[in-house]
Amino acid sequence: MEGFLLLATLYLTAAVVAVPIVARLGLGSVLGYLLAGILIGPVLGLVGDTQANDLQHFAEFGVVMMLFLIGLELEPRALWDMRHRLLGVGGLQITLTTGAVMAGAMWLGLVWQTALAVGLTLALSSTAIVLQTLSEKGLTRTAGGRATFAVLLTQDIAVIPMLALLPLLAVSQKPSLAPDGSVTRANSAGVDDHATSISLIADLPSWGVTLVTIGAIVSIILVGHYLTRPLFRFIHGARLHEMFTAVALLIVVAIAFLMNLVGVSPALGTFLAGVVLANSEFRHELESNIEPFKGLLLGLFFMTVGAGINFHILFGDPFKIIGLTLALMVIKGTILYGLGTAFKLRDGNKWLLTLALAQAGEFGFVLISFGLQTHVLTQSIGQTLLLVIALSMLLTPLFFILHDYLSRRAAEGPTHQLEADEIDEQQPIIIAGIGRFGQVVNRMLQMSGFRATVLDHDLPTIELMRKFGFKSFFGDPTRPELLHAAGLDKAKVLVAALDDKDANTRLVRYARHERPDLNIVARARDRVHVYELYRAGADHIVREMFDSSLRAGRYVLEDLGLTDFEANEMETAFYKHDRMALRDLAELWKPGVPLDQNKEYLARAQELNRELETALVRQDVAKDTGK
Template identity: 45%
Template structure:
């Protein structure tokens, strides 16, 4: 039965709005909720949605947006620092898993060509499921999360030669070989064009669009940029996600990075949910019911081989013991590119459509198992590693204090004591368990937990508080908290501690206006006392301190638009030193004149 686009959207949204909160309430996670919603409304459930292939193809754009936004968070220097884990660990994971899967398939009696294509496709993992899980659990910066991201990025790169290899194994391989060099040239040309456009065209274009002052046009341009790059990649047989990731990296140090992130984030979330729902709808239970024991056996064999290989590799990679099983479970499923590899295998007549359908259902079911494996990890494995200094976040009853302090080290404690002395209530969050226990002995209301978690921040009263003090030591966590507060609690006035000048400017990029550098004021006050010890009057010393502060703040504000332009920053720093020198010289002359006048009296 044909349905309108509006009806399909209604069913999709209703299913996800019902299924995902229930799944999260039951501890199953959002990803499994989307998958179950797709199974329920798909061809093998209530049959409310048809045209699953079209929806799945469209929803893959969510993965494209995800990789673009991840690229925006990685500048080229940081990406280069990950080269060992991307190409070393990634190649090792794909190679080991392919070899083991190939050996198992041949042992089961499969022809070597079928075994090779099946092994290549099944060695890949789901970028969407793994990265969404890392983001949902706030694990991106853990060793397991970092290693998983690097390997997933390599898999996206490796998928291109895999797909190109498949036709060489089928009928008409010789004809395909004649086009090989032409394909390689096209790919090289597209990558070169993307790099050049990213460097010399994208930023001027965004600057021109931004000057119009129209936010919706900027959002439209951001979507146009991602769609155009995805289409270009697809036109030459490359991964759309890989191309947009590269574009994101090229724009990572752009002044428009945060605007792009905020504009594209809602689209990413919706399309990722649609993608998982479409995967659930695409599970071919017909192929499962035709050979249920074979399908279950293949899924279990795939999981056993990949989990075993990944667990051993996690030890080799130096991932902490408590995260090794998590790493193996995260990458144990089959990936989206497996669908493409198996489709290419059927098109090249390496194996039949029935074999391709069987492999696809194995991949789809393996995706469904990942959230279940992670629940198993949470219930049985993770508790064994929580006996050390790390513990679960405190359960916070809803708070209504006007101030939230995130980070209660030396900097945050001073603010907290001042508030306490003035009988102003504050909710304090800190991730150091020992520090929390110590401060509670002295009567402070402190909760243990990661302030960058939206649920914890909401429980701390962010929806009703007026002020958020960001006093976290770690610069990246500090910026992540500011991003979270700006997105989910825009009414909060943010007061932030800056560790250094770069951190100061990063906070300004995010719209924070009340910022204090942690050592600046202390240095000024000590400098004033030094002048007094050298014989200057207290008033004179304080005047020097005030002028130095005002001059420094003016210089900071003037340099802000150019802080990513190193030559300009050097020039402005020299000019600032010259202005400060002239100012102090004038002050010295005025002081000498005052001294002479006093002597003449």
């Protein structure tokens, strides 16, 4: 017990010290966790290899929880819509990378069976690091982020056939010997020793394994669809919030255990369960209960990766290890860049796909361990691969920093060089422009239980909104194709709130032309802009400073001695008169003619001012006489 507490204290202390410092430097939390692990492991020697490997079993549960949460964000229909990316970008990436790495390994002298195992192992990327960093930087909703997610999802699914293929590649069935003559065992990073684990498929023929695996997956789908809702309703009746947390953990742990029993990746099983539960009314409850555990365990996982780096092997032949790591990342990066070009990603998204996935991933630990146990890999090859994977994961945060630099350079150029996000949802409300004006509208809608599709062409504003948890899409709202992708054909309300008054007017005019029945609420800069929007077809026009000025005027009246009721009456009367006056004057406004040169406009404006004064006087007299 004391040993566990000491180990926990070391890890938590290192995380609390290193992660905030690295994050404040703008390097991301993942790099902070990796450096913390290196500090307490190889540098200070406070954590041994055995302790790090034992703790890694527990820490990898963070990856399992992360994929469960990813599944909760994906409806089955959305997954089906991604099939072209999954089979296209993802499938080609795995195939081409495996072939290229296999060719390089055979060139270095490995037999084709071992070279193929190495290619499969290094074709995978780090789901944990990449998705965590994409989320932190608000890049998940970009076209590059979506392509990256599709590749990662394909890789996670591909782990199953890879595990099935590895035993067929065994070169020797004899256990390998350590230098002292003792029988060596596989590094356990990522996989438990099969000799001591429980299995439902250990003695089954191949067809039996297939049936049991399919049965387990079907059971997850049926239980998730039919039994979870009654279970959550029953727990809800207890009125104990901790029971929701217990049920959420039970779902994840039980599915992971079942997947282990049938030899399937626990992460894939929980991802499938998340997809099944994506339409559940308890989805947000599950997310809020699992999220804290996921974050902590993922951080622990990154720290165990850093603590497990064997610097003795690295320093024994640094040029070889670093050269192999860089060669791997160049090969994968080249393939990914080519795929991004083939699938017509723009420069920014293409570089995101390339730099985000150039590393090897945590599932490589799983394949290496299994490859050592089935004697597909030798101990020396396994140790080298483990170090290459760990170093490539360590370099990944630096690649994201390079992407940030390239993005800033691109942002300094013409705006049209940036590709618009792919819009994956259509809500009955479209908000075009999410500046100070649009943000208030969006927040009020969300508080009232409504969701809107938010568009804006200001990338920093979009990224800021994403960091605060507001889903939004980058792109020029005045582009017809983007508006239709956002659901203009079916929307009930369009909020035109762009900063550029001319662009806002063009947006209203186009939307009215396309949808005569659409309700359009438009933001106006000033009175003249009100007239322009009126001619363009807006239903409700709001001057951005008018309401705040009304409130300020009411406060002045109250400070002068009027009661709250009297000030409110004055405010209401002025508002109604101004609204009526604007409509009348809009009919007399002539585009291109200054207001002071439009005689009809001036005459009507003066008349309306006299009417306002008369109305306010009558209102005061009525109050004084008690009528």
